[in-house]
Amino acid sequence: MPELPEVEVTRLGVAPHLEGRLVDSVLLRRDGLRWPFPPALPTLLAGQRILSVGRRGKYLLIHFAHGTLIIHLGMSGHLRVLPPGTELKKHDHFDLVVGSGAGQQVLRLHDPRRFGAVLWHPNDDGELDSHLLLRGLGVEPLEDGFSGGLLFRASRKRSAPVKQFLLAGDVVVGVGNIYACESLFRAGINPKTAAGRISRGRYDKLAVAIREILAEAIVQGGSTLRDFIAVNGRSGYFQQTYFVYDREGVPCRNCGAPVRRIVQGQRSTFYCVNCQK
DNA sequence: CTGGAGACCTGGATGC
DNA sequence: TGCATCCAGGTCTCCA
Missing domain, CATH: 3.20.190.10 (MutM-like, N-terminal)
Structure with missing residues (x-):
């Protein structure tokens, strides 16, 4: 979760x-x-x-x-x-x-x-x-220091798919499976593309997408904050409106083509073949 | 260094 | 109903 x-x-x-x-x-x-x-x-x-x-x-x-x-x-x-x-x-x-x-x-x-x-x-x-668990962590995506330029520089010579590059956490932290899928969709990037072959301009777009999507999710979650002290506390989290995550076969909200599910690094990836090149 | 697979766990959904 | 199978928001550890 x-x-x-x-x-x-x-x-x-x-x-x-x-x-x-x-x-x-x-x-x-x-x-x-x-x-x-x-x-x-x-x-x-x-x-x-x-x-x-x-x-x-x-x-x-x-x-x-x-x-x-x-x-x-x-x-x-x-x-x-x-x-x-x-x-x-x-x-x-x-x-x-x-x-x-x-x-x-x-x-x-x-x-x-x-x-x-x-x-x-x-x-x-x-x-x-x-600390052992914190020392290898990348930059905070919502703080200064996170940018398309950072993603671009850090990804040169990386042959792993860009989805895996985001999830690895050594360059940018906090982007998990859901938000990696959603950010790549918003930026129009195919999750299978090798991280090292993506241009500076496309990383600029991706950095903006990551920032926006995380910030929007936090704002939505903020409206349920009182759940944290509810005795019968319901989810406490929030229902995000996903564009691709967990929507295999459902029409893409942008173009109508069925959303595709693939497996990368033993995790599900959801994307639109039309909108993400 | 990088990347890929396995590991750790329980529970819910689905299918026979 | 019961049982088997698959899948789930993370990330460390080990190996090539």
């Missing part, structure tokens, strides 16, 4: 409930997800104040004075802010309880497939950017 917009909407949703508050306790309901939970987490965080909630790519970063809690939602994870005592559901793996008394709230991580992660980076372990 979570690509960059979903993670950013999650960040916007949970931050007001976390920032400035003291951690009461941490509950680990299993040993870990993709990697083991740091067993010392409850001790490390109890009584500590949350300074801010940030994001790097698809990683959520909960900053404390002495380190950062790194949370990844994997394929199926989501976070909710709930009243204490909320009934536990299957696959609720991790709680961060903040505040005390009537103001207490629980940040709860739910992740059926368990591809997510909860990790701890102590400040005395060096810069957060040098």
